[in-house]
Amino acid sequence: MHQRRTSHLRDKTQAETRLASYANLCQTLLPDITGVCLLVSQFEDAGSSGTLDCATAAAWLRGMRWEERKPSAAPIASEVSDHQSLIALPMLRGNGSLMATLCVQLPSICAIKLEPHPATGALQVLRPALDCLHRELSVADVEASRVQDAVEQTQELEWLFDLSNTLRSASGDQHALEALLAAGTRRLASNLGTLFIPKKSISIRFESAPGKQRSLLPACEETQGHLLKWAQLQHRALVLNKPMPQSSSAIPCKILSVPVLYSTGRLAGILAFFNSMEEPDYDKRQVSLAQHLGRQVTHLLEAASDLMTGLHSRQAFEQLCDAQAARVPKRLLCLMYIDIDRLHVINELHGLEIGDEVIVRTADLLSAPFIPEGAITARISGDRFAIAIAGIEPNDVAAIAGRLQEAAQRLIIGPDENRVEVSLSCGIAALVDMPQGTARALAAAEMACKTAKKRDSNRVEVYRFDDLSMVRRHDDVVAVSRLRVALRTDRLLLYAQRIEPLLDKSLPGGYELLIRVRDAAGAIVRPGDLIAAANRYHMLPSIDRWVIDRAFALLSPLRGILKQTYVSFSINVSGQSMSDEIFIDQFIKQLRDSEIPPAGIMVEITEQAAVGSVAKAAEMTERLRKAGCRVALDDFGVGANSLAYLKGLKVNRVKIDGSFVKDLLTNRQSQMTVEAIIRLVRGMGIDVVAEHVETIAVSRRLAQLGVDYAQGYLYGKPKPLEDVLKALQLEDSAERHTLSLEI
Numbered sequence: 001m002h003q004r005r006t007s008h009l010r011d012k013t014q015a016e017t018r019l020a021s022y023a024n025l026c027q028t029l030l031p032d033i034t035g036v037c038l039l040v041s042q043f044e045d046a047g048s049s050g051t052l053d054c055a056t057a058a059a060w061l062r063g064m065r066w067e068e069r070k071p072s073a074a075p076i077a078s079e080v081s082d083h084q085s086l087i088a089l090p091m092l093r094g095n096g097s098l099m100a101t102l103c104v105q106l107p108s109i110c111a112i113k114l115e116p117h118p119a120t121g122a123l124q125v126l127r128p129a130l131d132c133l134h135r136e137l138s139v140a141d142v143e144a145s146r147v148q149d150a151v152e153q154t155q156e157l158e159w160l161f162d163l164s165n166t167l168r169s170a171s172g173d174q175h176a177l178e179a180l181l182a183a184g185t186r187r188l189a190s191n192l193g194t195l196f197i198p199k200k201s202i203s204i205r206f207e208s209a210p211g212k213q214r215s216l217l218p219a220c221e222e223t224q225g226h227l228l229k230w231a232q233l234q235h236r237a238l239v240l241n242k243p244m245p246q247s248s249s250a251i252p253c254k255i256l257s258v259p260v261l262y263s264t265g266r267l268a269g270i271l272a273f274f275n276s277m278e279e280p281d282y283d284k285r286q287v288s289l290a291q292h293l294g295r296q297v298t299h300l301l302e303a304a305s306d307l308m309t310g311l312h313s314r315q316a317f318e319q320l321c322d323a324q325a326a327r328v329p330k331r332l333l334c335l336m337y338i339d340i341d342r343l344h345v346i347n348e349l350h351g352l353e354i355g356d357e358v359i360v361r362t363a364d365l366l367s368a369p370f371i372p373e374g375a376i377t378a379r380i381s382g383d384r385f386a387i388a389i390a391g392i393e394p395n396d397v398a399a400i401a402g403r404l405q406e407a408a409q410r411l412i413i414g415p416d417e418n419r420v421e422v423s424l425s426c427g428i429a430a431l432v433d434m435p436q437g438t439a440r441a442l443a444a445a446e447m448a449c450k451t452a453k454k455r456d457s458n459r460v461e462v463y464r465f466d467d468l469s470m471v472r473r474h475d476d477v478v479a480v481s482r483l484r485v486a487l488r489t490d491r492l493l494l495y496a497q498r499i500e501p502l503l504d505k506s507l508p509g510g511y512e513l514l515i516r517v518r519d520a521a522g523a524i525v526r527p528g529d530l531i532a533a534a535n536r537y538h539m540l541p542s543i544d545r546w547v548i549d550r551a552f553a554l555l556s557p558l559r560g561i562l563k564q565t566y567v568s569f570s571i572n573v574s575g576q577s578m579s580d581e582i583f584i585d586q587f588i589k590q591l592r593d594s595e596i597p598p599a600g601i602m603v604e605i606t607e608q609a610a611v612g613s614v615a616k617a618a619e620m621t622e623r624l625r626k627a628g629c630r631v632a633l634d635d636f637g638v639g640a641n642s643l644a645y646l647k648g649l650k651v652n653r654v655k656i657d658g659s660f661v662k663d664l665l666t667n668r669q670s671q672m673t674v675e676a677i678i679r680l681v682r683g684m685g686i687d688v689v690a691e692h693v694e695t696i697a698v699s700r701r702l703a704q705l706g707v708d709y710a711q712g713y714l715y716g717k718p719k720p721l722e723d724v725l726k727a728l729q730l731e732d733s734a735e736r737h738t739l740s741l742e743i
Helices: 012-029 054-063 118-125 127-169 173-187 217-234 284-304 314-325 343-350 352-365 394-409 437-454 468-488 529-536 540-565 581-594 607-612 614-626 642-646 658-662 668-682 696-705 721-742
Strands: 035-040 044-050 076-080 084-092 098-107 192-197 202-207 238-240 253-261 267-276 333-340 376-381 384-390 424-430 460-463 492-501 510-518 568-572 601-606 630-636 653-656 687-690 709-711
Touching: 012 035, 012 044, 012 127, 035 054, 044 054, 054 084, 054 098, 076 118, 084 118, 084 127, 098 127, 118 127, 173 192, 173 202, 173 267, 173 284, 192 217, 192 284, 202 217, 217 238, 217 253, 217 267, 253 284, 267 284, 314 333, 314 376, 314 384, 314 437, 333 352, 333 394, 333 437, 343 352, 352 376, 352 394, 394 424, 394 460, 424 437, 437 460, 468 510, 468 529, 468 540, 492 540, 492 568, 492 721, 510 540, 510 721, 529 540, 540 568, 540 581, 540 721, 568 630, 581 614, 601 614, 614 630, 653 658, 653 668, 658 668, 668 687, 668 696
Parallel strands: 424 460, 510 568, 568 601, 601 630, 630 653, 653 687, 687 709
Antiparallel strands: 035 044, 035 098, 076 084, 084 098, 192 202, 192 267, 238 253, 253 267, 333 384, 333 424, 376 384, 492 510, 492 709
């Protein structure tokens, strides 16, 4: 690495020109000098002057075992032939490594006159020249390092691109993993590479030069358990460039181990590389490359196929179906969704091993002669499978499903006295010519399969797109699926939008927490239809729990600032969660554990959720208020009996629905509604927030009407919650600094 960094210094003309000026300066400072040379890195010629050449100086340094010395600032000196003495003056990088060595030659009789020692005396006399040379070399060294880093990064990107192409052409997960390990071991210049995924029963090893060097397999076997435990506890890379102190292995070695993590953050296993102690240390660039290889392993494990059955994964299945749909008429591509009936009962009665055998044996049926050649098969999840068949109508696919059911019933699994009965429920749908056709068809087939299970299982149901309501249900299923993926892969984000005081500017105001989603392309989008579908499919409690966990985790470290500033954060809670006593219990417990001031948390519930069950909503809002929280009623004014229902709830705030705010200046009815809301809540001690405030004129009119707070783009678009909290911290630090100066 250092040789490459200083390659630009070794241009002979440039080197000689540089050294000539410094040699003159050195002779001015120490007139007895008869020769000067510069060696970069260890012993590489960077120019010489006078009677001393670089080859002589390098030979002398080797004889002095210069390369074995630990980098230090101590110079050395010794007498050589012809009554001449050589003195070596090292110049170090900031990290302590040797950058260059300036060697000077002078008569021994002159050298011994240098006090207190020839080496240290020369260093003191030549210090001005050395400092100038050191600065010049350091600038060039840093620039060369940047250029070399860019070159190496480009080379690694090209290598990774080639590796990706190699993995795409590999047939099956196992071959792809083997190819990745072999390529990674060679690229990292390692003697041995190993991939260990315990729960998948994957243990692959690759030796880069078997038979030509001492095998490190015993060391690998001994340390594998330790490396796995480290990865489980730390979830980060481990570099051991010295032997493990607790190791009893007769083969000491250097180790680079990185965790293989699923997209959920759960540990899958380890990817480790081993080298003999004679090889160079593993460096940061190799660690970074190994971590990238670990992510490649994760991609192969999750995206390519199911390792238990050998079938495609859901993601691969959908990609293959989309590709096939482009080649055949949409109406002639049908999907079959298969669910093993009562697998959970089989697991409980016969054990998980028998349950796994049922899954594998069922997967074995999804091939000829039961399935036509060219069909695409996949394991969608635990006990569920999918098949895409081209060229036939749905009714013909139903006949194939019937033959599969008969074959499944003939499976012999378990002992004769306790035989397992296997049956399958099947749903069938044709691919439709519309956006997300594969996902819609798979969702439709799944819904048909669920219908089959409800009708006593072991049935086949065909689903057809008859009306718009079914299309909407398909949209919901797709949306819910996307939302589940977002939850599982941590693609949900918390944003915050400012709530600004209108009447009393001395009040701190607050923020409403909002959800955003990072889509597959990396863009940040509003959840929109996802939340609506989640509401219809009763998934909102899962989202509410995620929001609570994430919000409290981010707010807890700032609890001191929140106590001093009285800034509030509004958290939306769905009606489904508000009617769940367990959710409210967990909410209150998490709030107490976080030590966030309860008065700084405003729980927002929608008016529709509240009026859906006023008694239950009143009970839960009372519990939250007793815990110290405040409660707001969101989207107020859109219900038929909004004002009447408000009397049954003890809330601290109402938020006027944006539909009344947007046309406040042009719609007399909207203005009258806002005025009526303000008159009602004023006598109840409730403050008012207007949503969707986008202009100064609307803001002024709201203030004239007596609205306490405003929220909308006029006061800022939603920002990542982390950014808002950092800004609060900076404001607090600035105020503390100002206060300390005043004191």
